[in-house]
Each structure stands twice: as structure tokens, then as C-alpha cells.
Amino acid sequence: MLRKLSLALAVSCATNGMVWAAEAPLSANTDLVSVYQEAVNNNADLAAARAQYGAQKEVVPQARAGLLPNLSAGADSNNVRTQIDQPAATVNRDAHSWRATLSQPLFRADRWFQLQAAEAVNEQASLQLSATEQNLILQSAESYFAVLRAQDNLASTKAEENAFKRQLDQSNERFDVGLSDKTDVLQSQASYDTARANRIVAQRQVDDAFEALITLTNRQYNAIQGIVHTLPVLPPAPNNAKAWVETAGRQNLNLLASNYAVTAAEETLRQRKAGHLPTLDAVAQYEKGDNDALGFSNPNQLPIPYGGDVSQRTIGLRLNIPLYSGGLTSSQVRESYSRLDQTEQQREGLRRQVVENTRNLHRAVNTDVEQVQARRQSIISNQSAVQATEIGYQVGTRNIVDVLESQRQLYSSVRNYNNSRYDYILDNLRLKQAAGTLNPGDLQDLSRYLKADYNPDKDFLPPDLAKAAAEQLKARPGY
Template sequence: MFRKSILTLLILAPLAQAEEANRSSLMSVYTQVVAHNSEMAAARENYLARQEGVPQARAELLPQVALEADAGNRRSDRHNVEERSGSLYRLTLNQPLFDASRWFTFKAAQAESEQAELDFSAFQQQLILRTAEAYFNTLLTEDNLAATKAELRAFERQLRQTRQSFDAGLSDQNDVLSAQASFDRANANLIDSQRRSDDAYQALMRLTGQAQPPLIGIRHSLPVVAPVPNQVEPWVDQALSQNLRLRASQSQLKVAEQTLRSSKAEHLPTLNLALGYAEGDSDLMDNPSHFGQRAGNQRDSSVMVQFKLPIFSGGGTSSRVRQASHRLDQSEYDQTSLQREVVERSRNAFRAVNSDVEQVRARRQTIISSQGSLKATEAGYEVGNRNIVDILDAQRDLYNAVRDYNIARYGYILNGLRLKLEAGSLNPGDLQSLAQFLKPDYDPDKDFLPADLARQG
């Protein structure tokens, strides 16, 4: 399902990396994940191993040919020393004519192969989302780190001005202490933000298998729009028909059904065609334990149709039927649970995207309002209507609004991908669409705010 797109990405990866020089882009990170992620490699090997179940089950329905060779030597010295050697070659062919149990086992193996392919495709889809989560979470930590640096600088300026006012006798000790406390708190937040950024890069390294240079950020001009269609039911319907995990569970149900049929078929008779040809010492052919008693070679050929009707197997067949029946019931219950989960997650993701659209707009407006509030508070402080604590609170509100805005815009991106994942339509092209809005010269210290709001601030 993803092979062509992944192959294209692997071919274009060196070109993309060359263009981006010492920066990592979304697509370069994804191509590294596809090429070097150990979980991806393990999932691929698991998929290939499960595919081998089909030829193994088919082999049980095809002719079985075997060649045997026996050689013997006997020495006797009862009266006269006598020594004789002999050999025997035997070729046999067995072809099942009717074996319902083997046939249903083969059908179960085909369903298992289909499930393996869907499981692998679902894993690849999940890996796309994990790549995006790691990438954009790292960008979020960088933007939050930049906002915290700016907040620290603001509190540092406020602390310096407050000390100057105190030295001039224009403010009291409480103002200095309040400014110092805000500065210290921001400094502690900076340390925590730096750690979170380092942790995010470490998560990227675990995902890609190699250290990552600074990431290319995404423009604030990325369209923030409602999903299309903007009704939840079409998304739920698509998820119920296209969700890869749900489709894999349907294949698992087929496996359980065919396994039950195979177990029940063990009660049925089997019919087998056996062909044989043997040439060699007559003693070895008729009675190998009496080899050496008579000499001579002979040829023997046979054609037999073997009929077998199981009558009693100690209860093992009935037990396997009951076990397979319980497995079938389990698969049905698992599918029902997964169906409900897919519906829930699809609805939640749809609501999350629409909520994020409003959140981004509201958070952006909050920044504008907080900037205006800070300016008004500073003006009030100049005329004596406000105190230093009011300014510190207004500054803190402004940078909290900035952080909330960035959380909302990255949340919008990831929730959009989660909605597509549940609908079964997520593919590498979705990452490519996002990559079009990357800003090669993105600098978190300058671009953590939209350019127009930064100018206003």
C-alpha cells in the first residue's frame, strides 16, 4: 500500500538533504525513519515471515515426492565365509485427493496473509503519525523555549528598571522583590524548557536512529481550516470501511472461521493417492531384517488409493473444535470492541480538529489582547494607577498566551493527521503537503510569534 510512495521518498531523500544543508526537514526525517527505524525493520520481517504461511499450507495440498536409498552388507562364517552386499532405491509420490482439513487450513493461511499485509500497512500509517508527532513536538518545544527566553529578557529588563527606580527612591523594596521573584521563576522555566527541547531531539534520534541537526520550522501562514467534509458522519463511515486496524481485525475473523472449519473437518474421511516404485535387493525390499538369506534383485511398482476415516482420537479433535470455536467468539468480540473504538476515536479527532481551528483563532486574538493589556498596564504604571505586580502579571499572561497559541497550532496539525489515520487515508503525501509550508530560514527566537504580532509587540 505504501511501497511506491516510500520508494519515491527514499530516492529523493539525498536530494532533499542536500538542499537543506545542515537543517532537517519533515520529509528528510521521515525518509530516515523509513530507512533506519528498527521497529519498521522488525515489522517488515514479521510481515514477510507471516507471508510464508501460504506456501507452507499450499504445500500440504500438493504432491509429496520422496527418494529413499538403503544399502546393506552381510558376512557369515558358520561353515564357509560368505559376504554379500545389496542396495535398494525407492521412489514414492503421495497426492491428497480429498482432505478438507488441509484445504481450510490453506484458506486460513490466505486470510492470515491478508491480515499480515493490513497490519504492516497500519504500522506504516502509525509510523507516519509518530514521525509527525516527534517532529512537531520538537518544534513546539523550540518555540516554547524561545518564548521563555523572551519572557526572561522581559523580566530581566523589568528587574533592572525596578532596581533603578528603587535606587532613585521612586519605588520600594517590595517592587524589587516581586520583580526578582518573576525573574527567578522565568529562569527556572527556561531550564525546564531547555530540557524538554533536548528530550524532544532525543526522541527524534531514537525514531530515526541518528542525531538530528536543527529542524526547519513551519510558517504561521499554514491554512487553519475545518476538515472537508465538515460533517462527522462521513468520516465515521469512511473509518468503518477503510480503517486499516479494523480491516485487519476482519481478516483475523476470517482466519478464526477457517481454522474452525479446519478443526471440524478432522472428523471427515481423507482420500490419498500413493504411487511407488522400488528397485534393488529382494531381501531389502521384502524383509530387511533377513537380508543376506537369499540373493537377487527385483523391481516393484504400486498404485494405491488410501481411504482413512477417523473414528476416535482420544477427544483431541473435539477439543480442537471447541478451542477454535472460542477463538472465533473472541475474534468477534475483539472486532466489536475495535469498531466502537474506531468510531469514538474518529468522532474525537473530528471534534479536535474543529476545536483547534477555533482555538488557533482565539489564542491569536488572546495574544493581541494581552499585548494591548500590557501596554495599558505600563501606561498606568507610569502615571501611578498600576503597580509593578500588575505589569509582571500582564507580561506573564502575554507569554502564556504565546505558548497556548503554539500548542493550538501544532495540535491542529497533529489532530488533522490523527483524523486521517482513523479514516484509513493517512499516507506520506500528507507529510509532503505539510512540508510545503516549511520555512527554511525559520528561527524560533524570531518566529515563535507571527510576524505581524511580533511587530505589534
């Protein structure tokens, strides 16, 4: 009996007749946007980044405080013992006083530049937080599609195992009736055993992918929605690498943050240089206490043993001119010059990396577009080759090795096709991240092409491939 092994038949057997087939997915599969929302609400790295930003933004009010009035209060309590030789006398009493001091900086250049540096650091921290939030969009998509990639790989591996099992059964039947020798059986057995081992590994990879998704969101998932094969596979718009690089130069969040890092280093340098400048403060003080505490005495220079409280008010200016601090200020200026050079070089390195990544990702997306189409056609061609090889094997023009190799090539092309689809999706998102335009709306756009009742064992291939392969085979003379 002539048996034509088609991919559609293998998939059907893999989903309906194999004891190791995965359980049917739940009716309410989780979608991509829901996974992202769970990541936003529960991701530990994002929570840590937000807490870090909350701490970093406090540098602004801390720096501003150095330019605002400073009010302090204090009190003294002392035991005063006064001994006089002529005439001999000793007075011993307690002295108490309290004071309030108000100080307002009038000229503090170093503190002004410190505030400017703090504001730049705050802007840098804000952009870094935004970059972390943007990266979470990509992380969510990467983890989500890693699960789908692993599931599709498992589905194709199970179909391949089933195909080799059918080939093994056929070889045994042919051997029993004397149509083939033991070599065919052994070859088929070896291929089946290898496929079974690959299926075990593929199952573990699915479990690992779900674990990564759980780590990202701190939520348990049983099934997720899959991407349909009608997803448009189009070149990037605009399909011009220079335009994408220019956009990245204006909008890449990490690059913008590096600009503020340079600004902060410049202001810090100015702050250190201002350490050579004089400072001027307005000072007002009110003090009240007993005579001994404030040092008042009678005209004869004798302590007043008994008297009321004395109050004292002082208003003035305090000028401080730094002359020499052991070389500390000069050293700090030299350090700041080096720090500034460091941040400028880091910004330039980052700019070059952003340009490189943007160009590479633009090429990658265009390559992925061609890859998806080529891999799809490869499945059709390999499926036709399997059927033709099966026919040749039945009539004696091909051997079992040819059959097994054609089947192996078929399922390899299946995995390559699915990998190219997910590469296309993720490279698109990475390109947008490099350009600084990635946002949650991109995940919403992808969600329109998710299938709620997606079953990897049935949906890992386009439904029209079997028909296309049959038409291609019929078009060849002799078949």
C-alpha cells in the same frame, strides 16, 4: 522615563542581547519530508514489522504444500541372518534396497481450509504492515513538530525571562531614586528567577525532542525547518463526523485487518471440524533391492542365497477414516469456536474504538481551529494589557504585582497559541489516520508551509501581532 514593554521588544532583546540565546540555525535546515524518508529507511520498528510480515506470509506456501504432491526417497541396508531347521542351514548376508514414493492428496478437507485460513492470515499481516507504515507517517510528524513545539516554547520562555530581567532592572532604578520600595525589587527578582528556571527546563525539553527524532530516524539533526504562521487553519473537509466515521469503517487499516482475523478464525474452525472426515491419497512407489531386502524366496520357501536385484512398483489409493483420537479433534473444535468468538469480540471492540476516535478527532480539529484564532487574539489582548499596565504602573495606578502578572499572562498566551497550532496540525493527521486516508502526500502538503531559514527565537510569533496590539491599545479611551 516612561517605558512601554512590548512583546516585539522582548523578542528582539531575547535574540540579540542575551548570552544564553541558541546558536543560529544552519542554512540548510532539514524539512519534514526528509525526516520521514530517513525514518522509512532507518526506523528499527518498521524494519522489524517488515521482517515479521516476511515471516508471516510464508504460511501460505506452507499450507499449500499440504495439497501438492509429496515425493520422497529412502534406502535400507541390513544384515540378514536366516537359520533353517530342516534341512539344517544358515545363510548370513547383507541386504540393500532403495525406494521412491510419490503421494498426491485427493481429498484433504482439513488442508484445504488450512490454506484458506493461511491466505486470510497473509492478508491480515499485509494490512498490519501497511498500518505500521501509515503510523510511521504520523510518528514522523509528531516527532518533528514536538521539536518545533519545544523550540517555540524555549523562545517564548527566553523572551519572558528577558522581560522580567528588564522589569527587575527598572525596579532597581526606581528604588535607587526613591520611586518604589524594596518590595517591588523582591517581587521582580522572584519572577525573574522563576523565568530563568523555566528557561533551563525548556532547553532540556528541546534537547529531549531532538533525541526522540534521532531515535526515530537514526540520524543526527542540528536544525529543522519551522512552520510559518500563514498555514491555513480550516475545519476538516467534509466537516461532517458521520462521513468521517463511514470512511473509517471502509478504510481504517487496523479494522480491515481485524476482518481478516475473523475470516482466518472461521477457516481454522472449518479445518478442525474436517478432522472428523476421511482422507484419500493416491500413492505410487518404486522399490529396488536384492532378494533378501525385498523378501523374495524360491518356490520351496528357501531363501535364494545368490540372485540378482528385484524391482517392485506399486500404484494405489490410500483411504484413512478417523474413528477415535482420544477426544483431540473434538477439543480442537471447541477451542476454535472460542477463538472465533474472541476475534469477533476484538473486532467489535476495535470498531467501537475507531468510531470513538474518529468522532473525537473530528471535534478536536474543529476545536483547534477556534483555539488558534482565539489564542492569537489572546496574545494581542494580553500585549495591550501589558502596555496598559506598564503605563498605569508608571503613573501610580497599578503596582508591580499587576505588571508582573500581566507579563506572565502574556507569555502564557504565547505558549498556548503555539501549542494550539501544533495540536491543529497533528489532530488533522490523526483524523486522517483514523479514517485510513493518511499518506505521505499529507506531509508534502505541510512542507509547502515550512520556512527554510526558520529561527525559533524570531519566528515563534506572527510578525503582525505587535502592530495589532498597538492599534487595539490606541482604540481604547484614555491611552
